[in-house]
Amino acid sequence: MKISPFMPGVLEQLLPGQGNILEIGCGSGALLASLASSGRYSLEGIDADPEAVRQARAAGLRVREGRAEKLPYSIDTFDAVVMECVFSLCRPWQTVSELARVLRPGGWAVIADLYSGTENVTLSASRMVKHLYVPETLELFFRGRMRLEKYQDYTSRLRSMFFQMMMDRTARGCVADSDLLVMKTAKAGYGVWLWKKI
Numbered sequence: 671m672k673i674s675p676f677m678p679g680v681l682e683q684l685l686p687g688q689g690n691i692l693e694i695g696c697g698s699g700a701l702l703a704s705l706a707s708s709g710r711y712s713l714e715g716i717d718a719d720p721e722a723v724r725q726a727r728a729a730g731l732r733v734r735e736g737r738a739e740k741l742p743y744s745i746d747t748f749d750a751v752v753m754e755c756v757f758s759l760c761r762p763w764q765t766v767s768e769l770a771r772v773l774r775p776g777g778w779a780v781i782a783d784l785y786s787g788t789e790n791v792t793l794s795a796s797r798m799v800k801h802l803y804v805p806e807t808l809e810l811f812f813r814g815r816m817r818l819e820k821y822q823d824y825t826s827r828l829r830s831m832f833f834q835m836m837m838d839r840t841a842r843g844c845v846a847d848s849d850l851l852v853m854k855t856a857k858a859g860y861g862v863w864l865w866k867k868i
Contacts, residue, residue: 681752682708684780684820684864689749692716692772694738695756699726706731714748716741739764743772750778757783758799762811770815770867779816779865781808782824787857802856808863816865825859 681701685691688710696702696715699722705711715733717723726733736742738753738760751769769779786802793799809818 680822680824680862681705681754681780681782684778684862685711685750685752686778690714690747691750691752692741692743692748693752693754694741695753695759696726696731696733697722699729699731699733701752701754702726702731702733703729714743738768741768741772745771746774747772748777749774750780752780752782754782755784755799757781757808758801758803760800762801762803762808766811766815773867775867777867778819779812779863779867781863781865783808783861784853785859785861787859789856791856802853802858805861812863812865814868816867818863819866820862820864822862823859824862827860 682705685705689712691705691711691713693702693713693715696717697719699715702713702715706713713732715726715731716736716738717726717733718735718737720735723733723735734742738756751773757765773779784799784802785808786804788804790804790807791802793802805821812818
């Protein structure tokens with residue numbers, strides 16, 4: 671399960687009015703299905719989990735199996751790429767290189783993810799997140815290839831979501847106690863970065 675306070679309505683405000691959109695790490699396709707309801711986009715997804723890909727395809731979505739570090743698409747294919755709570759699981763330099771390759775000139779990369787409020791942290795055993803970067807480090811990966819157009823912090827939504835999950839007793843099955851401890855120690859937050867391909 672993705673631990674994310676990101677809302678489809680927020681995403682739609684950041685995306686172009688129409689065009690070809692790729693979601694990397696689309697899972698079973700919940701966000702793609704939400705975007706499809708507007709009828710404004712040609713949508714594709716990619717995910718490393720074969721079962722999630724099967725479920726997304728069963729729902730009628732165009733989804734491939736693959737990883738962010740080696741996207742099976744031609745250069746200049748997409749008007750926008752979305753990564754929701756996925757960048758923190760990827761190898762950053764390869765991922766940004768692939769984003770720049772598949773985006774058309776002037777295309778948008780929407781990166782919504784957890785970040786560290788203290789220092790860069792790597793979690794080798796976590797299923798939920800592999801890297802928590804401070805925002806300055808995350809932005810360094812994109813420099814020279816993309817220009818930061820907008821940033822919005824949603825940490826308060828993240829905290830509200832975790833509180834609600836604890837109240838509903840759903841947090842236990844989604845997040846290991848060790849993950850919660852690391853996120854607390856790292857003063858984890860949640861941000862949305864909008865990058866434009868240079």
